[in-house]
Structures are given as C-alpha cells and as structure tokens.
Amino acid sequence: MDMIGLYPTWYEPGIGSGWVIGIIATIHVLFSHVSVGAALFFAWLATVAYQQNKPELLEFIKKYGLFLLIFSYVLGSITGPGIWYSTTVGSPRGISALIHSFVWKWATEWVFFVIEVIGIYLIVYLVGRVDQRTHLRIAYIFGLSSLTTMLIIVGILSFMMWPGKEAWFVDGGYLNGFYGPNTFAQLAMRFAFMFSMTAVVGGIVAAGMKDYALKAYITRRLAILGIVATLAGAAMFQWYLSTLPEHAALIMENRLPAWFNTGILSILAGTLAYFVVTLIQPRVLVTSLASVMTVAIVVFGLWPEEVARESIRKPYVAGQYIYSNQVISRDVPGMGIKSEIPVLEEHGFLKTMAFLPDSQRTVTPQNAHEVGRSLAITACSNCHSLSETGIRPMKNYFGGNTDVAMIRSYLLGALATGNTLYMPKIPLKPDEAEALAVYLASLSDPTVAERYAREKSAVAAVAPAAVKE
Ligand code: HEC
Structure with missing residues (x-):
C-alpha cells in the first residue's frame, strides 16, 4: 500500500495554527523591514x-541603533526562529518544499544576516571611536547586507505564491523558481513600505531627543x-496586484472581507x-503618538496584508503544488x-496516513466521530479552526446544519472534486x-x-454490511 507523507497535524484549538x-x-x-530600512537610512x-560636518546626526544613529538592537534585533531574532518553529510544525511540507528548493539561498541569507547583526553593533558602538571613513564604510556594508537579506527572502516569498517560470515544474532549478512575475513588484512594494515603517518607528526615537533643533531636523527628514x-508604496x-496569478x-475580488480595501x-x-x-x-511628535502610530501600522496595515x-x-x-493541508497536488x-x-x-486518507492510530483505519458507528475529527484536523484545520474562534471557524460554514x-453529500461533491476556487481537492x-x-454535524449539536x-449500531446489528460504504 502506498503511504502518503503527511505528518501529524499541529492543531491549536484557540485560534488555529495558521x-x-x-x-x-x-x-x-x-521588525525585519524596519531593520533593513533603518540600515539604509543610517548610511544616508x-x-x-x-559631508556637511553635522556630527550631531550621529547621535541619532546611535540612539535609533540602540533602540533597534532591542526592538528589531532581539525581538526580530525571537520572531524569526518563531516563524521557523511555527511553520515547521504548522506546515511541515510547505517549509520542506522551500528548503529543498532554496537551501543555499537561505544559507546565503544567513551569512548576510550575520554581517547585519555585527554591523548594527559596530555602527552604534563605534560612533566617534573610529575615523569617519571607516564608520561610513561600516554604515554602507551594514545597509547593503541588510538589503541583500531582503532580496533573498522576497524571492522565496514570491515563489510561495507562484514559481517563477512554468519550466520550474519540469526542470526545477533556482533561476526558474526564483524570479517569478511578482518577485520584483513585491520587492519594490516592500522596499517602499519598509521606509514608511522606518520613519514611523524612528519617530519614537526622534520624539525623545532633547535638542529641539536636532529633533526638528530628524523629524522632518523622517x-x-x-x-x-x-x-511610492501605494x-x-x-x-504588485497586477502581477498576481489570475x-x-x-479571490482578492470575491473573498476578502468588505472592509479590506477601506482598511488599507x-x-x-x-x-x-x-x-x-x-x-x-x-513639536507634535511625542513618543506616545509615534508608538500609537506604530501599533496602528501593525494592526491595520501589516496584519490585513499578511492575512490577504x-x-x-x-x-x-x-x-x-502543495495544498495548505499539506497534500501534494501535482507532479513536479x-x-x-x-x-x-x-x-x-484510490485508497482514501485513512489507509494512507502513516501517523494514524490503527483503531481509526476503518470507520465504525462507534469511532465515526473520532475518525471524523482526525480527518477534520488533517484535511481542514489548516484553514478552518474547529472551535468558535480563529481562522474561518468551520462551524460557521455549515450554518448550524x-x-x-x-x-x-457536500463533502463528496464540491470538496472531493476540487470544485471550489479556494479549497483544495x-x-x-x-x-x-x-x-x-458526523464530526462536522456535532460541531453544531x-x-x-x-x-x-446508537442508531447505526442498531442498524448494523440487523445488517452488518449497511455501515460499510
Ligand atoms: C486551503 C485551505 C482550505 C482547506 C484545507 C479547507 N478549506 Fe474550506 N474554505 C477555505 C476558504 C478560503 C473558504 C472560503 C471562505 C470565505 O470566503 O469566507 C472555505 C469555505 C468553506 C465552506 C463554505 C462553502 C463555500 O463554498 O464557500 C465550507 C463548507 C468548507 N470550507 C468546508 C471545508 C471542509 C469540510 C474542509 C476539510 C475537508 C475544508 N473546508 C478545507 C479554505 C480551505
């Protein structure tokens, strides 16, 4: 019997792993966008x-750099591996696909990231301690290596949406996979918006500057x-929108919430x-205003963007080629x-999933609910939370049925044939x-x-074959 390589699903009941x-x-x-944006802003x-002999500007670099060390580099370095951990358990085959295609790109990215991390320390702690040329050189190296990390990651992100060329499916290869139709549009968009974020977060630091002339100078530049x-970002x-797959x-037109456009x-x-x-x-720039603005950008800008x-x-x-529920849906x-x-x-899920208790390989009236739950977790929970909260709660989609x-019959119709726009086959x-x-019905009752x-067992007692099929 062919087994398929589905890992056990990480099911998070509160909000869903997604x-x-x-x-x-x-x-x-x-964090990541601000760190790249700030690196380039520092270089400038x-x-x-x-050039203009304004050493006081270095004071701002030092302050913002120190702030970033905590804000971007500590928290960013926690959330970065956080993405690795959560996606590895939440979407093991998605992450595996990326690693198998781009392991050297990622290795390259990490090299530049290490330079970036050393760069931020150097640029903060060497202000006034090394000669100007050296400090400026460090600023440029820091800025460029930050930008390089972004170039690589955006390539990988755009592959997630759409491999660069159709030929990739047949021949593989980095050049076919990487530069998708939306790679450069996405890069341009992120490049622009990262400066918006850099300017907003920089405001938190600028707001606290004692020397008003300097504060005004920096605030205006930001x-x-x-x-x-x-x-430019808009x-x-x-x-970017014009480069998305049809x-x-x-989906963008029909399936995003009505408030999405207004929100953006x-x-x-x-x-x-x-x-x-x-x-x-x-003068109106105070720390609290800049902080509120930062939070607003996260909640009303970045969150909808990530969800979309x-x-x-x-x-x-x-x-x-990999569905959100981890099933591979096409030959590559x-x-x-x-x-x-x-x-x-040919064989269904129950017979082909390695990590399923043997007691669930055959459906009986007694285990139907439990088997149904396993199937819902495996096939649906990546996109539908099975509780009341979280991402597209399943219960709501069956309207209390x-x-x-x-x-x-719905499951055997639309879903089994892959006849929905946004759901896997x-x-x-x-x-x-x-x-x-049985499981889905029990969500409502x-x-x-x-x-x-009880009812099926009674029937089975009379005609055992009736339950099968
Ligand atoms: C790849 C993600 C994904 C998976 C996996 C998935 N769904 Fe969906 N499902 C969606 C999306 C997206 C919608 C549309 C939601 C919206 O627009 O509000 C949807 C809508 C639905 C609807 C509403 C009917 C409709 O056509 O709009 C039902 C019912 C449903 N899903 C059931 C299921 C069941 C049962 C499973 C598992 C067997 C499942 N879904 C797996 C993404 C998924």
Whole structure:
C-alpha cells in the first residue's frame, strides 16, 4: 500500500495554527523591514553627517541603533526562529518544499544576516571611536547586507505564491523558481513600505531627543522619507496586484472581507496625514503618538496584508503544488515529486496516513466521530479552526446544519472534486465523508455523535454490511 507523507497535524484549538504563524509573522515583518530600512537610512544619514560636518546626526544613529538592537534585533531574532518553529510544525511540507528548493539561498541569507547583526553593533558602538571613513564604510556594508537579506527572502516569498517560470515544474532549478512575475513588484512594494515603517518607528526615537533643533531636523527628514515611501508604496502595491496569478486576483475580488480595501486606504491616508503633520510641526511628535502610530501600522496595515497574502495563495501553501493541508497536488518532475491525489482517490486518507492510530483505519458507528475529527484536523484545520474562534471557524460554514447525509453529500461533491476556487481537492472515500460529516454535524449539536453511534449500531446489528460504504 502506498503511504502518503503527511505528518501529524499541529492543531491549536484557540485560534488555529495558521493564526499563530500569522501573528508571529506580522510582528516579524515590522521588525525585519524596519531593520533593513533603518540600515539604509543610517548610511544616508552618516553620509550627510560627515559631508556637511553635522556630527550631531550621529547621535541619532546611535540612539535609533540602540533602540533597534532591542526592538528589531532581539525581538526580530525571537520572531524569526518563531516563524521557523511555527511553520515547521504548522506546515511541515510547505517549509520542506522551500528548503529543498532554496537551501543555499537561505544559507546565503544567513551569512548576510550575520554581517547585519555585527554591523548594527559596530555602527552604534563605534560612533566617534573610529575615523569617519571607516564608520561610513561600516554604515554602507551594514545597509547593503541588510538589503541583500531582503532580496533573498522576497524571492522565496514570491515563489510561495507562484514559481517563477512554468519550466520550474519540469526542470526545477533556482533561476526558474526564483524570479517569478511578482518577485520584483513585491520587492519594490516592500522596499517602499519598509521606509514608511522606518520613519514611523524612528519617530519614537526622534520624539525623545532633547535638542529641539536636532529633533526638528530628524523629524522632518523622517516625515519626507515617510511621505515619499508611502506614496511610492501605494503605487507599487498596484503594480504588485497586477502581477498576481489570475486565481489570486479572483479571490482578492470575491473573498476578502468588505472592509479590506477601506482598511488599507485608511491606514495609507492616516500614515500620510501623520507624516504631513509632523513635517509641518515637529513639536507634535511625542513618543506616545509615534508608538500609537506604530501599533496602528501593525494592526491595520501589516496584519490585513499578511492575512490577504495567505488568503490569495489558497488553496496552496507553496509553489502551487502543495495544498495548505499539506497534500501534494501535482507532479513536479523537476523535484522528483509526485501528486498524491491519485493515491488518495484510490485508497482514501485513512489507509494512507502513516501517523494514524490503527483503531481509526476503518470507520465504525462507534469511532465515526473520532475518525471524523482526525480527518477534520488533517484535511481542514489548516484553514478552518474547529472551535468558535480563529481562522474561518468551520462551524460557521455549515450554518448550524446537523444533517449528516446532507453534509456528507457536500463533502463528496464540491470538496472531493476540487470544485471550489479556494479549497483544495479533498478526495474522501464515502465512509470517510460519512465520518467527517458526523464530526462536522456535532460541531453544531454535540449530541449527534452519540445518537449516530446508537442508531447505526442498531442498524448494523440487523445488517452488518449497511455501515460499510
Ligand atoms: C486551503 C485551505 C482550505 C482547506 C484545507 C479547507 N478549506 Fe474550506 N474554505 C477555505 C476558504 C478560503 C473558504 C472560503 C471562505 C470565505 O470566503 O469566507 C472555505 C469555505 C468553506 C465552506 C463554505 C462553502 C463555500 O463554498 O464557500 C465550507 C463548507 C468548507 N470550507 C468546508 C471545508 C471542509 C469540510 C474542509 C476539510 C475537508 C475544508 N473546508 C478545507 C479554505 C480551505
């Protein structure tokens, strides 16, 4: 019997594993983008400081750099591995796909990241301790290596949405996989918005500066940077949208919450207004305002952006061949990978999943609910939380339906044939669909499971064959 390589699912009942990953990733986006943006801003500021003989600007580099050491480098270095841990358990085959395709790219990224980490220490602690040329050189090396980490990661992120060329599926190879249609648009968009974030977070530091002339100078530079970056980012966002797969664009139109566009526009307008006000009157910039603005960007800008990116990639988690529920859905000869759909169609999940207790390999009236739960966790919980809270709670999608036969026929219809835009093809065997239906019905009415077991056992006692099939 062919087994398929599904790992045990990490099921987080409160919010779902997807949101755990999402929350960590959102925070990480802020830290990582600010660190790259600030590195480049420092390189510019150091140049101005030395060329125009304004040593006081170095004071700001030192303060912002020290702030970043905690803010970006400590917290960023916690959330970075946090993404690795959470995705490794939440989406083991998604992460495996990326590692198998890009292990050397990641190794390269880490080399630059190490330079970046050393760079931030050097640039902060060597202000005034080494000659100008050396300090400036460190600033440039720091800035460029930060940027390089971003170039590599964005390549990997855009592969997740869409491998660069169709040829990748056949031939594999980094050049085919990496430079997808949306790689450069995404890079441009992130490059712009990272300066908006750098300017907002920099405001927290600038607000605390004692010397008003210096505070005003820095605040105005940050505001100009912020205005240009935010406008450019909005334009690049349009470009990015135009490079999405057709499928993603459809989901974007039909499936994102109604508030999504309004939300994004409001946060853009709010950010611009904030920069314009601090440009005209740097005095209004106080630590609390900049902090509130930072939180607003995370909550109203980055979180929806991460959620949208996750949604429009559906039903895949990576490379348009691994579904979010970890099933491989197409042949990728270039990587020696075979679709698992035919095996599932022939044998179903219960017979082919390695990590399933043997007591669940055959459906009986007594174990139907339990088997159904295992199937829901395996096939659905990556995208639907099975509790009341979290990502797309399953219960809401069945509108309180407790009719096992009806749910079963939905499962064998739309889902088994892959006839939804945003859901994987989930080929369930009839007895699997029945078990899953019992579990799904019990989400709305917990007595279903017990009633089902009782009624079916009574039938089985009369005609044992009736339960099968
Ligand atoms: C790859 C992610 C993913 C997986 C896995 C997944 N779903 Fe969905 N499902 C979605 C999305 C996205 C929607 C649309 C949600 C929306 O627009 O509000 C959806 C909608 C639904 C709906 C509403 C009907 C419809 O067509 O809009 C039902 C019912 C449903 N899912 C059941 C399931 C069941 C049962 C499973 C497991 C056997 C499952 N889903 C697995 C992503 C997924």
